[in-house]
Each structure stands twice: as C-alpha cells, then as structure tokens.
Amino acid sequence: MIWNKHYECMEREELRKVQGERLQELVKRVYDAVPFYKMQLQKKGIEPGDIKDIEDLKKLPFTTKQDLRDNYPFGLFALPQSDIVRFHASSGTTGKPTVVGYTHNDIQMWSEVVARSLTMADVTKSDIIQVAYGYGLFTGGLGLHYGAEKVGASVIPISGGNTKKQLQLLEDFGSTVIACTPSYAAYLGESLEEEKIDPGKIKLRAGIFGAEPWTTEMRSQIEQLLGIKAFDIYGLTEIIGPGVSMECHFQRGMHIFEDHFIPEIINPETEEVLPYGELGELVFTTVTKEAMPLIRYRTRDLTRLHAETCECGRTLVRMEKCVGRSDDMLIIRGVNVFPSQVESVLLEMSETKPHYLIVVNRENNLDTLEIQVEVEEEFFSDEVKELEGLRQRIKSNISSTLGISAIIRLVEPGTIERSMGKAKRVVDNRNIQ
C-alpha cells in the first residue's frame, strides 16, 4: 500500500523540479528570516536569486550541530514564537540540548510522512498500534502517535518502559503493531517467553523499529520472538523526528521522503558531493519545514543512497542502514550520547576532572552505560560516605545531562589509558555494525 502515490511514485525528473522550486522558496525565506543563514550565504557570496534549481543545492553552505549549539535555543527559528506550536529536543554535544520547533503545518507534514511510513508496513485503521517509544521531548513517541492517528489506527500511547504493562496490553487489547526501539522489542520478546504468555494470544503482526542501530541478526531474532515482520524507520530530531525515511516490504533500504527532505551524500572530509551508491555522510535539506528549516544539515550518519525504482513502485531514493558515524556520537537505548557531554559534566563539577571512560554493553538486549571516573587524589576522602556521595552526585548530573541513567564506577587515577595525549574515551562492546 502507498499512502501518497503522487509524491512517492513521482517521476524523478518531476520530483527534482518540485525540489528545485521548494528549494528556491526556502532560500528566500531563510535569507530574510534567519540572520545566521543570511550571514552564511553572504560569506559564500550567494544571493537567494542565485538558487534557480536543484542543481544549485551544492552551492549552499552546510549546517552543523555546532551551528545549532551556537544558536541555542531559538536562533535558527525562521518564525516567531507565536507561530510555534511545539518543541522537541535531543542531546546536544555538550550540556545543552538541541532544540527544534514545529508550526502547525510542520506537525501536519510530520504526521504525513509518518503516515506514509506506517502505510509501508500496511498499517491501516484496522490496526491497534502500541507506541512504546518514549513520549516527551524525544520525538519518537509523539511522532509515531500523530502519524498513526492520521492513518486512523487506534493508538495506545503507552510510552517506553513498564514491560509488564506492555505485555498485558499486548495480550488484552490485541495490539497488531508495535513501535519502539529494536532493543526494547527484543527485550519484550524475551519477556514474553519468560512470562510464559501464550504466543497464540498475541496478535502482533508488524513492528516499526528505529532510533538506534540494529543488525539483520537482531531483526530475525525479533521477528522470531514476536512472530512479526520488523520494519526499519529512520529519522532525527533536527530534521523532523522519525519518518525521514522508512523501508517498504521489499526491505531494500529506507525510502527517503524527498519531496520534504532532500538527501545528499558527501565525503565527510572534503565535503564533496558523492554519486549514488557511494558511502559517505548523509546530508539533509528540509524544503517544507516552516519553524526551523535546515539547509544541508550534516547528520554525521554514514550510509549509501540508491535511486533505482523499487519493486514496490516508489521512485523515492533508498538509504541503506547507517554503517556508522563520522563523529563520536553513541546511541544508547535510543538516546544520543556524546562523550563531550560526559566531559562537560565532569568539568563543571569541582571535585572531578575529565578523566573518564565510557563503556557500553548490551545485556539481555538492553544497552548499559558505565562511566568510569578517576578519583582525583586531592578529592580523595577515606570515608565511604564521602566517596559514595561523590558517586551519587556524578550519577545524577550525568543522568540529567544525558537523559539516561549510567552506572558510575570510581577508579584509581591514571588507570584510564591516555594514548598520545588524547585518551580513548569509549569502549563499545555491543557489536552492532
């Protein structure tokens, strides 16, 4: 099934025309409304009039996460607060989050792309969808929620966690579709076995999973445990949230909704645009977003694009599962974590120094985050209550900055490896590539 045949199956030439028109309009709009973009364009000697079609996209400057940080919180908004109807946020690279805003039309557009995504998994008004992504500042919960309402499915806004209740509603309400992180889906599947729930009583047939990297092995494991077909959905807060792209039944990459989000692949070092099929960093330009449009936003996700028409009939470009990052961001339980955030927490605390090691493991399909912090000699107290107090303070500062809890381990100074002056900060044992 295809939600919006007009755009999803449009001839690529025609689509490029649509993109070009929207791009022209976008550049005019942000040039007038966002001082940051005006300055960026002027630096490159570009006038809005210089952008005539989609070929001119590559003339435009890139936007990075650092730019979002420099303009925190609302500096990149193209409309006044009175036009904003919602905020979402994700982790920034340091203590400050990345904030995005939505107008009423942005929410409509977002619902549209999520509706298209859900339709790829044949979700209709005959479905009951359990949205087990977190609701709140995180885009997962509300993003799926609005899209599911748009297709007319019955939504269970249960949010994340509370596994017992999840299982109970799966059984009692007869949910047919579940949306959550893949690791949580695997965990739910295992809990189903542990709780000895009769799989015959579970009506699930499809899962919409995203917000963190997962392997094809995990896909088959989840499909087997829950008796469903598992679909991969992609998105990031800066662009809109979930629904930037989604895979169809043929699962040959995720179709990007190019009438709203124009993708490019660049060489992350030279910033040169690469042809379809080559591996590089994914870059998006949001041509329809009103509140906070982004021009050539560098996602740091590494992937490839394929433009051949899919067997499903969609002409939209397909992106492969991301194979990694061109920065040091980690995705832990669906939450973006930057080592620099941990560093800034430790720097802000008077009794710690930024000597730390992040250890990520996956135990029973759930990610665990351990942060080892060296006990500085000058702050070493020989009383357990003092050291435990220090550990608690680090723990609560870390969890309020990162948005997820971490295990804090105090270690002896000098035990964290310092190689060539630049320490190795992360040990990721999850093996998810």
Next chain:
Amino acid sequence: MIIKQLSVFLENKTGRLTELTGILAENDINISAFSIADAADYGILRMIVGRPELAAEVLKKHGFTVKITDVVGMIIPHRPGGLHKALQIISDNNVAIDYMYAFASGECKATVVIRGESLQKIINVLQEHKMELLMEGDVYQV
C-alpha cells in the same frame, strides 16, 4: 596524640592489595594495623604503619591514591567490657565518630583507632575520663 593513618583508594582488582603490601615490604615498612572499608567496586584501605610519610611517598610513586589522615588511638584493656566502657564515654559525650577499627596488641591491651568529626574533642573527652591514648612516638611500632 594525633596519629597519622595512611588511607589508600583501591580499585576492586585482583592483586591490587598484594601489589601494595609488596611495595611496603620492599621499603621495609611495617604495618601495625589495617582495615578495609569496601564499597561496590572499590575499597578504602586504612593502615597504621611505621614511617607513614615515606610509605605515602613510595605508594604515590607507584600510582596509588594515598592520603594521610589524622586519627586517635585509644588503648583499652583486652578483656570483656573493655570496649564497651570506652564507647559508653564517647556516646555519653555525643562525639561523632566516622569510623573505627581495633586490634589487640599482646595479652592485656587492645588499641582502637578512631576517626571522628573533631579529633581534639575526642582526645579531650577520653583524657577527662582517664583513658589511655596512644602517643605518636610509640604508635608506629604497636
């Protein structure tokens, strides 16, 4: 009357303590008393040793996190009720204690190492009640 105690932060790693006792042995430093407070994944080692400054220096040189902490050593008779009497005095006088540990020295005496909020107050209270205190000169060979 204030005694120097060596406090060491120890990660919970096999062989870490052995490494430390090895260094002390090599440097001919005797350990008179010793206790470990253990938390989840680390321990705090507290020791009364001969030549504490030297011990701290050599341990630091080997990468240990070391601190010299002031404590009081109280000598009590090594018989039933000996500790109780001493503790009664301390609690009657509302003196806050952070931690303590004890060791018997010889047939008739035991020593209690005390760390508290105010060491001077502990010393005053104990002296008022004619309790015997360990002197710095003799402590390190206890």
